[in-house]
Amino acid sequence: MxxxxxxxxxxxxxxxxLFLMISTQSAPYCYNDKGNYTTNSTYQTNLNTLLSFLSSPSNNGNGYGFYNSSYGENPDQVYAIGLCRGDITGNPCRYCLSNATQLLTQSCPNQKEAFVVFDQCTLRYASRSIYGAMEIVPNLMLYNIQNVSYDVDGFFQELSTLLQDLRGQAAGNGSLRKFAAGTATANNFQTIYGLAQCTPDLTEQICSDCLGRSLADIPECCQGKVGARISKPSCDLRYEIYRFVDPTTVPPLPSSPPPLSSPPLPSTSTGGSKSNRSHTVIIIVVPIVVSVVLIVIFFCICLRVRRTKKKLENRKLIPGSDDTDEIGPAESLQFDLATIRVSTDDFSEANKLGQGGFGSVYRGRLLNGKDIAVKRLSTNSGQGDLEFKNEVLLVAKLQHRNLVTLLGFCLEGNERLLIYEYVPNxxxxxxxxxxxxxxxxxxxxxxxxxxxxxxxxxxxxxxxxxxxxxxxxxxxxxxxxxxxxxxxxxxxxxxxxxxxxxxxxxxxxxxxxxxxxxxxxxxxxxxxxxxxxxxxxxxxxxxxxxxxxxxxxxxxxxxxxxxxxxxxx
CATH class of the missing domain: 1.10.510.10 (Transferase(Phosphotransferase) domain 1)
Incomplete structure (x- = not known):
């Protein structure tokens, strides 16, 4: 105690x-509904190769912090887009993308699509073409907890004018860099700093639409706050009462910008002549691929060793499984579905005790007269399997008078049930x-x-x-x-x-x-x-x-x- x-x-x-501004250092998002790749698959090799190349010194992107590439062949082709803040280019930009690469591969293992937001850059990859398309999900909304203390209406009127102006500037800045930063002065002589940015692959209209959606989000999440950031995969909008962009490091756009082109990547086709250039690229990439594969193998071995004693077989916790020792005697823990249906009157509404984040809880009575509580995990919950395995693995091992007792589980078809002691109050x-x-x-x-x-x-x-x-x-x-x-x-x-x-x-x-x-x-x-x-x-x-x-x-x-x-x- x-x-x-x-x-x-x-x-x-x-x-x-409690409501301090959420850190913008790293906010990874894994698209769990876009499919998974298997470890050591062709897709993973292509992904690691692409991400390594994206942040490599030999890749200069479009020269203004925008990196757009793809690698591999269908169905294992991978697409990636990296974008640095308008005042961040060169080595600082690549360093940010390198950190983003590491975070995504660690936080979203085996996900075919992922997105991460850093203070100085964003990075996303997918198994489909993402070039030239507006994507607004996920929508990350962050705010400063400090409230505007003087003339709130005047502050947000000036802010709206500033952000609308930056929206138009960013959208119309051409194909190399859709970025704009500026300032406005509120009635109390408070300086407001603003930023608007889109990925340069978007058209002027699409960029403007994306930033317009972000402007519409501000009243919902951040009304009255002195600072906020609305970050979508395709665009970024931010304002603060302190300077967060260094205008002296924003590179000027050339008068006649060259056409945007993807940086060269190793060819995956078997035909064509083998020029000196292709030999050079192969020499550079092969060590990278080998290094990545060795690193992946090393981490897989480490993870396998750590998880050996706590791993649950995916969707299969039955007698004879290699992992049944993790939850005690499986024969005594596993219930059949027919028994549970009878005990709960086929999950009737009259026996429903409550509704949780991942399913409903029902009261039941076994044939021996013992009262039970049955947690029925939702079949349409993408997190159901994870939550089920968590509770079986953890709760079955815990015995304390102030912890609810797990009596068993049931896995039949799409049903995932946890059977607990019934607590009357x-x-x-x-x-x-x-x-x-x-x-x-x-x-x-x-x-x-x-x-x-x-x-x-x-x-x-x-x-x-x-x-x-x-x-x-x-x-x-x-x-x-x-x-x-x-x-x-x-x-x-x-x-x-x-x-x-x-x-x-x-x-x-x-x-x-x-x-x-x-x-x-x-x-x-x-x-x-x-x-x-x-x-x-x-x-x-x-x-x-x-x-x-x-x-x-x-x-x-x-x-x-x-x-x-x-x-x-």
Whole structure:
């Protein structure tokens, strides 16, 4: 308990920075719905070759920070576009693209399409041609937490004029660089710095349309803020009250720009003459390919060794599988679908207990009279398999009075079911936020729930043989049994740490806003402290009986953390 209480003391000092501007250093996005490639496949070889060439010193792009190339032959051809900010060219640009390459291959393994945003560059690759087409998904919206403090309407009127002007300049800047930066002065003599940029492969009209969509996003995400960035794969729009572009490093456009052409890449065809130039390219590329292949093999071996003891066979957790030892005796854990259908009356609405992010939960009763709770993962959820394997792998190994007990699982056809002990009093949010039911929670019981939850969390972090970060601790994931004991549930988003690991990073931010620690919500950094932060928010809700996101003070509505931080003596 001591470490948890110590961290909780500092919770109130963290809450004011909950909405700091998300870091623009790296924001990778993996297109999970665009298909996967297999390790060591031709597609992966083509991808690694293309990305290595994209940031190599021999590739100068179009000379203004734009890199557009493809490599390979269908169906394994890969396309990539890299774009540096208008004031970033040469080696700094290639260095940024090199970092982007490393991040994408690490964060999006085996994804055929991916996109990453850095402060100085963006990079994307795909298994289809992406040249000349406007792409607006994903749409990354970032903002500065500082609010405009003087003449808000005047500030945004000047901002709108500035960004509209930059939109027209960027769109009309020709085929080499669709970039514009400028300034405006608000009524309080505050300087506003703005930037607009498109990938140069877009036509003037398409570039203008893309930036227009970004302008329309500002009122939705960033109204009243002194700075924001709207970044789409095809265009970027940004404003701040400080200088973030160095105008002295923006290279001038030539009076007669040469036509844009893709940088030369090694030919993959077998026909044609072998000129001295093609020999030179082959000599350069072959060592790169060999190096990349060796690096990939090395990392595959490392990953295989690390995952040997915790790997679950994809969609196959049945007796006889090599991985059944990871979840205990499979014969005792696996249920057949017919039994579960009978116990839940074929998943009837009358037995439905609730709806979660990845499926519904139903009450059931086995033939032996034992009550169960069945979590039915959604069949149309792209993350369902991952969440299923996470919970089976983690929860079956955890035994603690303040953690929900996993009784088994079922895998038949498209059905993925998790069978838990039934907890009669449902989840904490059904009690603590209900004006009638929370009357039964006197201070002794509230204290009991707080301490029990802390014990369960301490077990996950320190006392179990696995070190687990829950990542979604909240009132709806705390179940209350007949004796009013709390039980932490829903481990679908949990992450496993090695014993000496203190922090992890992810590009996939999951969980519930309002409970997320700032470093996790902004940069994807999670650790024991992330769960402690969520626990602190939960304690405030238990003590106050108010939701963090729906707290009301008199006639005013605000978030609970802000109210607490502003009223601490």
């Amino acid at each position: 001591a470490p948890l209480m110590f961290s909780f003391r500092f919770l109130f000092f963290l809450s004011p920075v 449902a989840s904490l949010d059904h009690i603590i936020f209900d004006p009638t039911k929370r009357a039964q929670l006197d201070w002794v019981r509230r204290y009991k729930i707080i301490v029990g939850t802390a014990r369960g969390l301490l077990y996950l972090h320190e006392e179990s043989r696995l070190k687990i970060i829950h990542r979604d601790l909240k009132a709806s994931n705390i179940l209350i049994d007949a004796e009013m004991n709390p039980k932490i549930s829903d481990f679908g988003m949990a992450r496993l740490f090695v014993p000496d690991q203190t922090q992890g990073n992810t590009s996939r931010i999951v969980g519930t806003f309002g409970y997320m620690a700032p470093e996790y919500a902004m940069r994807g950094h999670f650790s024991v402290k992330s769960d402690v932060y969520s626990f602190g928010v939960l304690v405030l809700e238990i003590v106050s009986g108010q939701k963090n996101s729906g707290f009301k003070h008199g006639e005013n509505a605000e978030d609970l953390l802000s109210f607490v931080s502003e009223n601490i003596i």
